[in-house]
Each structure stands twice: as structure tokens, then as C-alpha cells.
Amino acid sequence: MPAPIRLRELIRTIRTARTQAEEREMIQKECAAIRSSFREEDNTYRCRNVAKLLYMHMLGYPAHFGQLECLKLIASQKFTDKRIGYLGAMLLLDERQDVHLLMTNCIKNDLNHSTQYVQGLALCTLGCMGSSEMCRDLAGEVEKLLKTSNSYLRKKAALCAVHVIRKVPELMEMFLPATKNLLSEKNHGVLHTSVVLLTEMCERSPDMLSHFRKVWLLVPQLVRILKNLIMSGYSPEHDVSGISDPFLQVRILRLLRILGRSDDDSSEAMNDILAQVATNTETSKNVGNAILYETVLTIMDIKSESGLRVLAINILGRFLLNNDKNIRYVALTSLLKTVQTDHNAVQRHRSTIVDCLKDLDVSIKRRAMELSFALVNGNNIRGMMKELLYFLDSCDPEFKADCASGVFLAAEKYAPSKRWHIDTIMRVLTTAGSYVRDDSVPNLIQLITNSVEMHAYTVQRLYKALLDDISQQPLVQVSSWCIGEYGDLLVSGQCEEEEPIQVTEDEVLDVLEGLLLSNLSTPVTRGYSLLGEILNRIKKVVSVYGSSIDVELQQRAVEYNALFKKYDHMRPALLERMPIMEKTASNGPTEIVQTNGETEPSVPDTKHPPLVTQPANQANDLLDLLGGNDVVPVIQTTLPTKPASAGGELLDLLGDLSLSGGPAPAPVPSVPVSQPPFLLDGLSSQPLFTDIAAVIPPMTAYNKNGLKIEFTFERANPNPNIAVITIHATNTTEADMTEFVFQAAVPKTFQLQLLSPSSNIVPALNQGSITQIIRVLNPQKQQLRMRVKLTYTHKGLPVQDLAEVNNFPPQSWQ
Amino acid sequence: MVDGLSCLYLPQNELSIYELVHNFVEVLDKYFGHVSELDIMFDLDKVHIILDEMIQNGHIVETNRNRILAPLLALDKMAEAH
Numbered sequence: 007m008p009a010p011i012r013l014r015e016l017i018r019t020i021r022t023a024r025t026q027a028e029e030r031e032m033i034q035k036e037c038a039a040i041r042s043s044f045r046e047e048d049n050t051y052r053c054r055n056v057a058k059l060l061y062m063h064m065l066g067y068p069a070h071f072g073q074l075e076c077l078k079l080i081a082s083q084k085f086t087d088k089r090i091g092y093l094g095a096m097l098l099l100d101e102r103q104d105v106h107l108l109m110t111n112c113i114k115n116d117l118n119h120s121t122q123y124v125q126g127l128a129l130c131t132l133g134c135m136g137s138s139e140m141c142r143d144l145a146g147e148v149e150k151l152l153k154t155s156n157s158y159l160r161k162k163a164a165l166c167a168v169h170v171i172r173k174v175p176e177l178m179e180m181f182l183p184a185t186k187n188l189l190s191e192k193n194h195g196v197l198h199t200s201v202v203l204l205t206e207m208c209e210r211s212p213d214m215l216s217h218f219r220k221v222w223l224l225v226p227q228l229v230r231i232l233k234n235l236i237m238s239g240y241s242p243e244h245d246v247s248g249i250s251d252p253f254l255q256v257r258i259l260r261l262l263r264i265l266g267r268s269d270d271d272s273s274e275a276m277n278d279i280l281a282q283v284a285t286n287t288e289t290s291k292n293v294g295n296a297i298l299y300e301t302v303l304t305i306m307d308i309k310s311e312s313g314l315r316v317l318a319i320n321i322l323g324r325f326l327l328n329n330d331k332n333i334r335y336v337a338l339t340s341l342l343k344t345v346q347t348d349h350n351a352v353q354r355h356r357s358t359i360v361d362c363l364k365d366l367d368v369s370i371k372r373r374a375m376e377l378s379f380a381l382v383n384g385n386n387i388r389g390m391m392k393e394l395l396y397f398l399d400s401c402d403p404e405f406k407a408d409c410a411s412g413v414f415l416a417a418e419k420y421a422p423s424k425r426w427h428i429d430t431i432m433r434v435l436t437t438a439g440s441y442v443r444d445d446s447v448p449n450l451i452q453l454i455t456n457s458v459e460m461h462a463y464t465v466q467r468l469y470k471a472l473l474d475d476i477s478q479q480p481l482v483q484v485s486s487w488c489i490g491e492y493g494d495l496l497v498s499g500q501c502e503e504e505e506p507i508q509v510t511e512d513e514v515l516d517v518l519e520g521l522l523l524s525n526l527s528t529p530v531t532r533g534y535s536l537l538g539e540i541l542n543r544i545k546k547v548v549s550v551y552g553s554s555i556d557v558e559l560q561q562r563a564v565e566y567n568a569l570f571k572k573y574d575h576m577r578p579a580l581l582e583r584m585p586i587m588e589k590t591a592s593n594g595p596t597e598i599v600q601t602n603g604e605t606e607p608s609v610p611d612t613k614h615p616p617l618v619t620q621p622a623n624q625a626n627d628l629l630d631l632l633g634g635n636d637v638v639p640v641i642q643t644t645l646p647t648k649p650a651s652a653g654g655e656l657l658d659l660l661g662d663l664s665l666s667g668g669p670a671p672a673p674v675p676s677v678p679v680s681q682p683p684f685l686l687d688g689l690s691s692q693p694l695f696t697d698i699a700a701v702i703p704p705m706t707a708y709n710k711n712g713l714k715i716e717f718t719f720e721r722a723n724p725n726p727n728i729a730v731i732t733i734h735a736t737n738t739t740e741a742d743m744t745e746f747v748f749q750a751a752v753p754k755t756f757q758l759q760l761l762s763p764s765s766n767i768v769p770a771l772n773q774g775s776i777t778q779i780i781r782v783l784n785p786q787k788q789q790l791r792m793r794v795k796l797t798y799t800h801k802g803l804p805v806q807d808l809a810e811v812n813n814f815p816p817q818s819w820q
Numbered sequence: 821m822v823d824g825l826s827c828l829y830l831p832q833n834e835l836s837i838y839e840l841v842h843n844f845v846e847v848l849d850k851y852f853g854h855v856s857e858l859d860i861m862f863d864l865d866k867v868h869i870i871l872d873e874m875i876q877n878g879h880i881v882e883t884n885r886n887r888i889l890a891p892l893l894a895l896d897k898m899a900e901a902h
Binding site for chain 2: 017018021057061086090123126130134158161162166168169195198199202243252253257292293299332
């Protein structure tokens with residue numbers, strides 16, 4: 007068999023491979039060669055083979071079959087063999103393999119070897135991957151080596167001891183005597199590793215920690231060593247860019263930190279040296295900054311006096327001005343940790359921090375942003391907000407959401423005035439609107455509603471913003487909600503702070519309709535804008551009623567306004583619950599149906615506030631009509647607590663509207679006593695619109711002589727026993743039906759309430775319709791039956807008709 | 821090599837780790853003379869030896885260049901004598 011190739015050859019060969027497959031092939035070939043060589047138990051080339059195996063392992067290929075070979079190498083007498091063997095053991099073996107236990111004896115022997123390098127190897131391996139059993143067995147040897155005079159071995163033994171302590175904490179005490187003398191070493195390597203050993207002991211055992219503090223008086227010793235390092239002149243052995251052994255300095259500082267933590271005496275003892283290091287260290291190179299950084303960390307962690315803390319923060323502030331990105335990053339991270347405890351000191355560097363917002367590096371920008379938000383307070387809010395809004399304008403999209411939320415939070419806490427607050431919100435919505443978190447929209451709305459005096463101003467500004475741009479969803483949502491809520495303020499043009507804009511309903515409606523039609527709007531937005539549709543509905547309803555109503559409408563609007571102001575204090579509570587609405591297709595007046603956040607098909611229905619009950623005379627008519635006592639006259643039911651809303655109330659009022667022929671409704675402010683709960687209850691806790699629990703199909707109740715009456719259904723919320731029926735009467739003949747009156751009666755177990763009709767003329771040829779609302783209370787959930795009586799004048803002749811309606815869909819009464 | 825560096829037990833002071841890496845590169849430079857990637861590739865075992873002299877189980881052992889390289893140079897001498 008030819009001699010196995012050297013490692014270099016292998017590397018060269020593998021590097022010529024151009025594809026992964028080629029490389030794999032080469033490696034497999036070599037592995038096969040190595041395996042057969044191992045089988046031959048060839049001592050000469052084992053070292054070479056294992057070296058190659060390690061290389062292949064580094065590339066990611068399996069090399070487990072070499073584990074035993076490593077052991078054989080370790081057992082060999084040649085140093086080169088041992089070297090590779092131990093290296094292989096460290097790379098390929100770990101505690102999970104049982105094989106490693108076989109090493110114990112070898113290591114034990116090697117720990118006592120005559121050559122220091124071999125001993126070193128053994129210590130190194132044991133210290134890297136010794137299991138707890140191995141450590142237990144060999145701890146004594148390690149401890150012995152800790153006391154040797156050979157500094158090469160001492161330093162390795164110290165680190166090996168660290169590992170032993172980690173694996174077998176009970177053995178810590180064993181190393182104590184040997185450790186004591188370590189600090190008097192001159193050799194920096196030994197010094198360094200002994201500091202590491204001491205650190206490990208302190209961290210593991212608080213008893214040890216206090217022992218070191220009190221009995222050994224460790225702090226003064228460390229302080230002395232550190233001082234020597236700083237004060238000594240140039241020492242070529244450990245110099246790094248003019249600083250003497252920075253690694254040791256950093257390590258000592260860290261140990262001091264642990265010793266000084268929550269201990270006043272120790273902290274005091276190190277005050278001076280810390281101040282000295284902080285002021286005297288050269289900062290032109292990274293080395294100096296590394297030491298300063300460690301000093302700062304130590305100062306912040308121990309119980310240092312305030313002057314020292316200020317010094318530390320000033321160092322961090324200086325770091326912020328450094329050209330090196332790493333140092334700026336490190337400074338920002340540390341400042342973020344200390345801003346809570348040393349707020350005032352950090353405030354002094356605020357302008358530098360704010361400048362970091364303009365940095366090019368993303369992680370620096372992020373930390374600067376977080377820190378800026380932490381530094382905002384009542385005094386600097388205006389200035390800071392300007393900077394932060396500017397940042398919001400120009401930052402990457404990934405920051406915008408966080409920044410926007412932060413701005414809202416800060417504004418909420420420290421806003422100097424309501425107007426400023428709203429302006430800030432507007433600015434955020436217009437610049438970063440699409441990134442605003444979903445939950446901020448309701449919060450904003452709540453905020454706006456709470457700042458009562460700003461409503462007019464707010465809605466004007468929102469309206470103007472809407473005119474400019476409808477592409478940002480949250481802005482559109484808030485705007486349309488506000489317009490819906492405060493549309494009256496917008497329309498009436500009242501505002502002390504800005505010039506009133508003469509906005510007519512038409513304009514507002516145009517904008518809102520534009521919103522609805524724009525396919526940029528999401529359904530949610532459309533839903534919000536539908537609140538604004540209240541005005542729309544008013545218009546449409548008004549047009550149905552005819553022109554004589556205009557004066558009444560104005561009166562109603564003013565009364566409505568007054569009503570609003572009277573019950574304003576309830577509004578915030580009410581408005582918080584504003585659910586999301588969906589627009590539904592409708593034939594006739596636009597409908598709004600509450601969906602509780604889900605899209606559901608809904609039955610077209612008009613708004614139907616139950617207010618006025620039919621006067622007694624109509625009831626009497628019905629009694630005559632039906633003659634029987636199985637009929638319960640239309641009575642005034644105890645009104646179900648009807649949810650009130652902006653639109654709802656108005657329509658309630660409109661429902662009140664007296665129409666020609668209808669009874670005069672009670673004026674709103676003096677709501678009849680029988681209906682007291684309605685407004686207040688409505689305002690307090692009800693959801694706004696009636697719920698549609700299920701789809702109830704419409705039905706044709708009557709169709710004769712050209713008169714067709716359709717019923718459409720809805721369930722009332724909160725009382726599901728009430729079915730709300732809207733009748734639509736249309737006329738296919740060529741003559742109008744005038745003086746149209748619809749009456750209805752139901753069996754005893756039901757209660758019926760008939761509201762005023764929209765008019766009493768059914769225009770000819772389907773040019774229009776009359777709508778009227780019937781509310782049926784069906785507590786026993788019996789099948790709904792109804793008798794209707796229709797009277798009208800057609801072509802000059804009075805017409806009367808009776809009909810029975812039995813084809814109610816089951817969902818309407820179940 | 822990366823294994824040795826990745827488990828460095830210096831969780832907080834990133835600047836100090838930066839210095840350590842710098843030191844390591846300097847040691848390599850001293851041994852190989854103007855070290856390049858190829859050197860590391862072809863003499864991976866030697867690099868490992870150097871690393872073992874510098875870092876042990878996540879802690880720094882030695883930072884003095886001469887002392888780090890001493891065992892390796894002795895090893896090289898032994899290999900030559902063979």
C-alpha cells in the first residue's frame with residue numbers, strides 16, 4: 007500500500023475541486039484510504055492520517071471513526087503523535103462519547119511527564135473537555151501543578167482548575183491554598199489565568215466571595231497590581247499600542263467589579279484606581295477604549311460615588327463622538343442600560359444622542375432612537391419631538407412602526423398642550439400613516455374624544471388632510487370617524503383657533519363617498535367612513551320625507567347638537583366601544599349593520615329607533631277591525647334600551663318627525679316619561695347598532711291590485727326576542743296611492759309596535775316607496791302571524807283591504 | 821478555530837474581544853510571516869496549536885507572542901530533526 011498522502015497534499019487536492027460533488031468524491035476516496043490504513047494498525051502514518059481526518063472534519067464530513075485512533079496517538083511516546091492525538095481528542099471527542107474515559111489514564115501519565123509541553127498538552131485537553139469523572143480523578147494532579155514553579159504549566163493548570171471547578175464545584179476548596187500565592191507572580195500569563203480562576207470562584211460561591219474580600223483582602227492586592235501596570239513604563243513583553251497588557255487590566259477590572267458589587271467598603275477602596283484609569287488611559291486607539299469601556303462597566307456596577315458615575319457617563323458621551331462605529335454602538339448600548347438610574351447625567355449628552363439618529367448605521371440608529379425616547383421629558387418634549395418627527399420622515403420602514411408608537415407614547419405623557427398633541431398626531435399620521443400600529447387608531451380616537459375643546463379644530467384639520475391624501479389608512483380611519491362624530495362641528499364651521507371653513511354637507515359627503523369608492527380603502531376604513539355616512543343618511547331620509555321637512559330638520563339638528571353637549575360626559579365611555587362596521591349593499595336608504603368585526607351578509611334595513619308608539623286611536627282601529635280578543639292592541643312596550651349613537655340618535659329623532667297625518671311626536675328634550683331609559687341607557691353601555699344574528703330573508707307580505715308590500719327583517723339587539731320588520735310599499739299602477747295607511751295586528755302572545763311611516767303617498771309606477779317599521783316582541787318564540795289592514799285612495803276612490811300574513815320565515819321568530 | 825473563539829467568556833466587553841482577535845492575527849503574522857488565508861488553510865494543525873496556547877476553554881491563557889509560539893517552534897525543531 008502506498009504511503010498515505012500528507013495533509014498538505016490533501017488540502018491542495020481538495021482545493022482543486024470545482025463542485026461540491028467533486029469534493030465529496032475526493033474526500034470519500036481519502037476516507038477509504040485512511041480507514042484501510044487504520045485497519046493496518048500502521049503506527050508511522052497514523053499521525054498524518056488523523057491530521058487529514060481533522061481537516062475533513064473541519065469541512066463538515068463525518069470523522070467519528072478516527073476517535074479511537076486519537077487515543078492510540080495519545081498513548082504514543084512521540085510528541086508529534088501526542089500533539090495530533092490530543093488535538094483530535096479535543097475536536098472529535100466530548101463527554102457524550104464513552105471513548106473519552108479511556109483517555110483518563112493517558113492524561114494522568116502525561117500530567118506527570120518529564121516534558122513540560124506534554125504536561126501542557128494534557129492540561130489543555132483536560133481543561134477543555136474533561137468530564138466530571140475525569141476531573142474528579144485528576145483534580146489532585148492539577149492542584150499539584152498549580153504549585154509548580156514552572157510558569158508555563160502554572161497558567162495552564164490555573165485554567166484547568168477553572169474547568170474542574172465548573173464540573174465539580176465541591177472541589178473548589180481544594181484549590182484555595184494554591185491560588186493564594188498566584189497573585190504574587192510576575193509572569194503575566196500566570197497572573198492573568200489566576201485572576202480568571204479567582205473570578206470563577208467568586209461567581210460560583212458567595213462565601214468564597216466574602217472570604218476573598220475580608221480575609222484575603224483581595225481588593226487592595228488587585229488595586230496594587232493594576233496600579234503597577236498603569237504606572238510602569240514601556241514593557242515590551244506585553245505592550246499593545248503603548249498600553250501595558252490591556253488584557254490583564256480588563257480582567258482585573260472585571261474581578262474588581264464582582265468584588266465591589268453591593269459592597270461599600272470594597273467599592274470605596276477601588277474608587278481611586280478607577281478614576282485614575284478613567285482619566286489616564288490613552289484613547290487614540292481601540293485598546294484604550296476597550297479598557298475605558300471595562301472601567302465604565304465596573305463603575306456603573308459597583309457602589310461608586312456620584313462623581314465617579316458622572317465621569318463614567320461622560321466617557322460614554324465622548325465615545326459617542328468617536329469616529330469608530332463600534333465604539334459609538336458600545337456607548338449607546340451602555341447608555342441605554344444606565345439611563346434609568348442616572349437619568350440626569352445622560353441628559354447632558356442628549357444632543358449627541360439625537361445626532362446619532364442621523365447616523366448611517368442601522369443598529370446605531372435603532373439604539374439612538376430607543377435612547378431618545380427614554381430621554382424625553384416634560385422639559386425637552388418640544389425639541390425632541392421635532393427631531394424625532396424628522397427622523398420618522400426619513401427613516402427606514404422597519405423603524406417607522408416603533409418610532410410612531412414611541413412618539414404617541416411620549417406625546418401622551420408629556421404633551422404641553424392639547425393642540426400640540428393633536429398636531430403631533432396629525433403629523434405622524436400624515437407622514438408614517440401606513441406604519442402606525444393597528445391598536446393606535448382606537449387609542450387616538452379615544453384621545454381625541456377626550457380633548458373636548460379641540461374637536462372642532464381636530465376635525466377641521468383631519469378633513470383638510472383627507473382632502474389632500476386618502477392613501478394612508480389610519481389617517482383616513484381617524485378622519486372619517488371624527489367627521490362622523492364631529493361632522494356637525496365641521497359643517498357649522500365653528501372654530502376659535504383657525505379660520506372656519508365653510509364646508510357644506512355635500513362636500514363632506516363627497517369626500518366620504520370618494521373614500522368609499524376608492525379602492526385604496528380597506529373594508530375597515532370603509533367601515534369607519536360609514537359613521538360619517540350618518541350625514542348621508544340624513545340627507546336621504548330627508549329627501550324621502552319631502553321638502554317640507556327641512557325646517558324641522560334644522561330644528562332637529564340643533565336639538566341634536568344640544569343633546570350631544572348635554573350628554574357629552576358619557577360620550578367617551580360610549581365611544582370606546584365603537585365597533586367596526588361594514589357597508590352593505592342596499593336598495594333604498596343606505597344601511598348600516600353592525601357586524602362585530604366579522605363580515606356578515608345582512609338584510610337591508612333602515613335604521614329603526616323605537617321611539618314613539620302609535621297613538622291610541624290607531625290601536626282602537628285595529629281592535630274594531632279584528633274584533634276579537636285574541637288581538638292585543640298596539641301598545642307602548644317598555645322600550646328596550648336602545649343603543650344610541652351619533653346616527654342612531656338623530657334617526658331616533660327623525661323617527662319622531664311628524665308627518666302629514668301622523669301624530670305629533672314628543673319633542674326630544676322632553677322625552678316622554680315612559681321612555682326615560684332610552685337615551686341614557688343607550689348612551690351608557692349599549693353597542694351602537696343592532697346586531698344581525700343571522701340572515702333573515704325578506705318576504706312579500708301582500709301583493710294585490712298593483713300594491714306590493716315587502717317585509718324585511720332584522721333582530722334587535724339587545725333583546726333578541728324582538729323582530730324588527732320594515733315594510734316597503736310600492737305601487738305598480740299608473741296612479742299614485744294617496745292617504746296610505748298601514749295597520750297591523752298580532753295574536754295575544756305577541757306585542758307589536760308600529761312606528762310612523764315615511765310618508766302616506768305611494769308613488770305610481772314604482773317611482774318610490776313608503777317604509778314603515780314594525781317591532782314585534784315575541785317572548786314565547788311562537789310562530790309569527792299578522793293581520794294587516796290597508797287603506798288608501800286610488801284614482802279618487804277609497805280602497806280598503808285586509809290580509810293575513812303567514813309566510814314569515816322561521817328565522818324571524820325563532 | 822472558530823470553536824475556540826466563539827465560546828469566549830467575555831460577554832460584555834466587545835472591544836476587548838476585538839483586541840484579542842487583533843492579537844491573534846499578530847501572532848499568526850509573526851509565525852507565518854505576512855499571514856494570509858492560504859497559510860491558515862494549509863497549516864491548520866499549526867494554527868490550532870497556536871490557538872490552544874492562547875485560549876483555553878473560553879479564557880485567555882497567554883497574550884505574549886513569544887511565549888505562545890515557543891512550543892510550536894520547539895515542535896518544528898523536533899520535526900526537522902526527524
